[in-house]
Amino acid sequence: MAREFSTVGVVGLGTMGAGIAEVLARTGVQVVAVEVDDAGIERGRGHIEHSTSRALAKGKLDEAGRDELLSRVTYSTSLKDLAGADLVIEAIPESLELKARVFAELDTIVGPDAILASNTSSLSITEISVHTGRPGKVVGLHFFNPAPVLKLTEVVKTVVTEPDVVTDVVAFAERLGKEPVVMGDRAGFIANALLFGYLNHAVSMFETKYATREDLDAAMRYGCGYPMGPLALLDLIGLDTAYEILETMYAQSRNRLHAPAPILKQMITAGQLGRKTGKGFYTYD
Numbered sequence: 674m675a676r677e678f679s680t681v682g683v684v685g686l687g688t689m690g691a692g693i694a695e696v697l698a699r700t701g702v703q704v705v706a707v708e709v710d711d712a713g714i715e716r717g718r719g720h721i722e723h724s725t726s727r728a729l730a731k732g733k734l735d736e737a738g739r740d741e742l743l744s745r746v747t748y749s750t751s752l753k754d755l756a757g758a759d760l761v762i763e764a765i766p767e768s769l770e771l772k773a774r775v776f777a778e779l780d781t782i783v784g785p786d787a788i789l790a791s792n793t794s795s796l797s798i799t800e801i802s803v804h805t806g807r808p809g810k811v812v813g814l815h816f817f818n819p820a821p822v823l824k825l826t827e828v829v830k831t832v833v834t835e836p837d838v839v840t841d842v843v844a845f846a847e848r849l850g851k852e853p854v855v856m857g858d859r860a861g862f863i864a865n866a867l868l869f870g871y872l873n874h875a876v877s878m879f880e881t882k883y884a885t886r887e888d889l890d891a892a893m894r895y896g897c898g899y900p901m902g903p904l905a906l907l908d909l910i911g912l913d914t915a916y917e918i919l920e921t922m923y924a925q926s927r928n929r930l931h932a933p934a935p936i937l938k939q940m941i942t943a944g945q946l947g948r949k950t951g952k953g954f955y956t957y958d
């Protein structure tokens with residue numbers, strides 16, 4: 674029998690954390706959502722309210738269902754409020770130092786059987802896990818953006834992750850309506866390892882003026898049936914996040930495909946991070 678996870682913590686309420694909290698609450702799970710300060714909480718709450726309003730407008734949720742969903746999420750600025758969680762999913766910025774600190778602290782707060790998961794897209798789960806006294810109960814649980822829509826979750830096991838932990842997390846992901854896939858701890862896991870060489874190549878084509886952004890994106894949408902072209906997708910992911918993922922993969926693989934195209938760094942320095950700053954390869958209202 675797979676383990677029940679009735680209370681789940683989410684640490685970090687950026688785009689991914691808020692989306693994950695929404696997915697959990699939609700499935701009937703009690704969520705304790707933690708951010709560093711009140712402004713972070715308000716931003717996260719805003720994400721969830723906006724996304725569920727959209728579902729309401731589209732008739733995918735009714736008023737009562739939305740209220741119930743929202744009432745399942747409680748907010749806090751203290752990790753100590755995660756003491757009763759069976760599973761905690763961390764979705765803070767991609768810094769090993771920050772994650773190590775959060776995992777070490779969580780380890781002292783949650784019960785001995787609780788599972789600690791990271792939504793990291795590029796950092797090593799093994800390196801995160803050794804900052805706890807329970808590396809066997811640490812996994813990667815990587816959602817895709819937008820989390821409420823995309824079905825994939827990557828479940829990343831390290832050499833010491835307990836097999837039961839993997840089985841339970843896979844069963845839980847299925848309960849959330851996701852399609853879990855399981856893999857070892859390698860930079861990029863499966864999807865990003867395949868995706869980011871392609872995205873980076875598209876940036877190089879744009880940078881060398883080989884084709885316009887519109888034509889690059891149209892080629893992949895209309896020629897390959899992708900829902901978005903590569904440059905529009907990079908704007909959705911965030912150029913800063915994309916750059917971090919490419920750098921980590923390049924450091925590990927030394928595959929030239931993953932050496933970040935120089936223009937990415939320039940756009941990041943200029944504050945053009947994609948949708949979240951209103952400008953990336955495209956401009957947003």
Ligand code: CAA
Binds near residue numbers: 727818865901
């Ligand atoms: N939150 C909740 N629901 C959302 C949403 C969001 N942020 N964005 C879109 N939706 C819903 C819409 O409400 C709509 O629902 P219905 O079909 O039930 O009406 C559905 O998704 C489709 O949305 P739209 O009609 O607005 O637009 P679309 O058909 O162009 O789809 C998209 C938008 C879902 C983003 C689609 O273009 C897509 O799947 N793009 C590719 C995204 C992708 O590849 N993501 C992976 C990035 S890599 C990653 O995340 C890993 C990493 O580590 C960085």
